[in-house]
Amino acid sequence: SQQGEEDPQALSIQEGENATMNCSYKTSINNLQWYRQNSGRGLVHLILIRSNEREKHSGRLRVTLDTSKKSSSLLITASRAADTASYFCATVGHGSGNTGKLIFGQGTTLQVKP
Amino acid sequence: GAVVSQHPSWVICKSGTSVKIECRSLDFQATTMFWYRQFPKQSLMLMATSNEGSKATYEQGVEKDKFLINHASLTLSTLTVTSAHPEDSSFYICSAHGLAGVSEQYFGPGTRLTVT
Numbered sequence: 463s464q465q466g467e468e469d470p471q472a473l474s475i476q477e478g479e480n481a482t483m484n485c486s487y488k489t490s491i492n493n494l495q496w497y498r499q500n501s502g503r504g505l506v507h508l509i510l511i512r513s514n515e516r517e518k519h520s521g522r523l524r525v526t527l528d529t530s531k532k533s534s535s536l537l538i539t540a541s542r543a544a545d546t547a548s549y550f551c552a553t554v555g556h557g558s559g560n561t562g563k564l565i566f567g568q569g570t571t572l573q574v575k576p
Numbered sequence: 577g578a579v580v581s582q583h584p585s586w587v588i589c590k591s592g593t594s595v596k597i598e599c600r601s602l603d604f605q606a607t608t609m610f611w612y613r614q615f616p617k618q619s620l621m622l623m624a625t626s627n628e629g630s631k632a633t634y635e636q637g638v639e640k641d642k643f644l645i646n647h648a649s650l651t652l653s654t655l656t657v658t659s660a661h662p663e664d665s666s667f668y669i670c671s672a673h674g675l676a677g678v679s680e681q682y683f684g685p686g687t688r689l690t691v692t
Contacts, residue, residue, distance in 0.1 A: 505671075550620070568619050
């Protein structure tokens with residue numbers, strides 16, 4: 463079953479602008495991860511943020527996590543046409559018996575126009 | 577980084593036949609592999625967790641007799657779609673989670689299955 467919602471479902475921006483995507487989840491988590499998927503391809507891991515972290519950076523990516531609101535955001539700065547893809551958040555739950563399986567959000571489709 | 581391959585990348589089969597999809601970890605040993613299904617313009621839905629040397633754990637609503645999973649070695653898991661029907665047409669993606677203490681998963685490129 464899906465963990466939660468992503469917002470917006472689709473986003474279209476001009477090259478150079480920033481893109482912000484939000485993700486909400488329902489259960490307590492061990493960590494939250496963001497993945498990117500180009501059309502018809504597998505997923506590429508972008509960044510992982512642990513439940514005790516609030517913000518993390520990687521290149522042009524900035525991820526925040528608010529466990530009190532059960533939400534996360536992914537910011538892509540200075541977007542490029544090559545950033546056009548679908549972006550998914552995924553969570554790993556807490557608890558014994560947790561196999562590390564990922565539960566994915568609905569995804570945001572980002573289009574960056576040159 | 578770790579590489580996961582899938583074979584075939586696409587397959588077309590007739591209704592009623594079975595199709596096997598392979599997922600291999602190329603440069604690391606994967607104690608756990610996951611199988612996902614993705615319909616067009618939708619997110620990934622976890623189908624099952626495959627553990628080397630033991631039976632797979634299926635998610636609720638996934639028929640274990642229809643989607644046979646075998647994880648006979650630390651580098652190979654297979655998904656067999658038995659008696660395929662057109663509604664089984666989908667994008668099947670595997671991922672591997674082999675490094676102790678590492679939460680990141682490594683995804684295969686996916687297999688596009690079309691059942692006619």
